[in-house]
Amino acid sequence: MQKYIMSGFFFAACALAIILMFTLPGKSEVAKEAKPSMPEVVLDATAAEASVKANCISCHGDQLQGGVGPGLQNAGSHLTPEQIYNLVSKGKGIMPAFKDTLAEEEVANVAQWLAQKK
Ligand code: HEC
Incomplete structure (x- = not known):
């Protein structure tokens, strides 16, 4: 028994x-949570410009010359697309996080567009 x-x-x-x-x-999933990886997107400059106009120029200026936030006209000279993606997803200081407002692909597209500005 x-x-x-x-x-x-x-x-x-x-x-x-x-x-x-x-x-x-x-283990790989845990690592992904800590540092969100940027989805692969093909740059669509028109869409990126539209997202930025709708979400970012209130702080960064209509010509990205800066305002409440720093100017982004040459953001790509010191930031990689991944760094911009992380920053925009999570927010920084008084800049809000956009991970709940924008789709991951949209943030990635904007990040690539800004990273080309050198
Ligand atoms: C409420 C105002 C506000 C909005 C809206 C905003 N930002 Fe920002 N952003 C800031 C501030 C303030 C900083 C500086 C943060 C710090 O360093 O503490 C910043 C920093 C940044 C930086 C880093 C710049 C650098 O040279 O280090 C990038 C890139 C950026 N923002 C992109 C964006 C994008 C893209 C959007 C729209 C999706 C956006 N921001 C919307 C206020 C804003």
Whole structure:
């Protein structure tokens, strides 16, 4: 009788281990959470300009000359697309995070567009 109970425990433990294996996030997923990776997009300058006009010029100026926020006319000279993507997604100081306002692809597109401004 005891043998059956023991093997019951054994199977329960195995089942739990298998479930954990599939539900616990892998190492790569954890790394992704900490540092969002920029989705690959083909630059669409017209769309990027429209997003920036709608979301950014109130602080960065209608010619990106700066205002409340720093000028972005040569943002690409000291920031990579990934850095801009992270900054715009998460926000910085009084700059709001845009990860809930804009689609990831939209932020990536804007980041690439700004990174070309050198
Ligand atoms: C509420 C005002 C505000 C809005 C809206 C805003 N920003 Fe900013 N932004 C700032 C401020 C302030 C900083 C400086 C943050 C700091 O360094 O503390 C900044 C910094 C930046 C930087 C870094 C500039 C550098 O030279 O280091 C980038 C790039 C940027 N913003 C892009 C954007 C984009 C793209 C948008 C629109 C999607 C946007 N911002 C919308 C206020 C704003």
